[in-house]
Amino acid sequence: MTxxxxxxxxxxxxxxxxxxxxxxxxxxxxxxxxxxAACFLGLIAGWVSFILxxxxxxxxxxxxxxxxxxxxxxxxxxxxxxxxxLGLDRPPLGGKDWFYQGFMTFALWFITLTILLTTSV
Numbered sequence: 044m045t046x047x048x049x050x051x052x053x054x055x056x057x058x059x060x061x062x063x064x065x066x067x068x069x070x071x072x073x074x075x076x077x078x079x080a081a082c083f084l085g086l087i088a089g090w091v092s093f094i095l096x097x098x099x100x101x102x103x104x105x106x107x108x109x110x111x112x113x114x115x116x117x118x119x120x121x122x123x124x125x126x127x128x129l130g131l132d133r134p135p136l137g138g139k140d141w142f143y144q145g146f147m148t149f150a151l152w153f154i155t156l157t158i159l160l161t162t163s164v
Contacts, residue, residue: 073131080125081144085151088118092152093159103160115152119145 092111099105122144126132136144 073133076129077126077131077144078147080122080129080131081147082151084118084122084125085148086155088114088148089152089155089159092156099160105160111152111156115149118152119148122148 088111092114095114096105096107096111105111123132126136
């Protein structure tokens with residue numbers, strides 16, 4: 044039985060191009076997982092902020108509204124440990140990357156909390 048082209052190891056420029064392509068795909072997947080983690084933590088933080096913030100009064104203000112900001116900060120800090128646990132911290136994140144992660148968490152936290160507060164009034 045003869046070997047097919049799929050069974051033989053590739054060498055030369057095509058092998059290098061495939062390696063570069065697979066590295067790019069892996070890097071893209073890691074970035075996607077980081078973004079999904081930030082969005083998911085933002086959703087959870089928004090929901091927890093609504094639950095722990097208390098029932099809004101007639102003016103729409105929660106008694107423990109500042110607790111929501113603390114929960115948001117905790118969600119952003121938890122991301123670092125989550126990335127280490129899941130192995131998503133390679134290559135290390137720079138300041139711009141952490142700003143993006145924090146912004147995505149904030150955006151989903153804000154949207155979730157706003158929707159929950161609006162529907163409860």
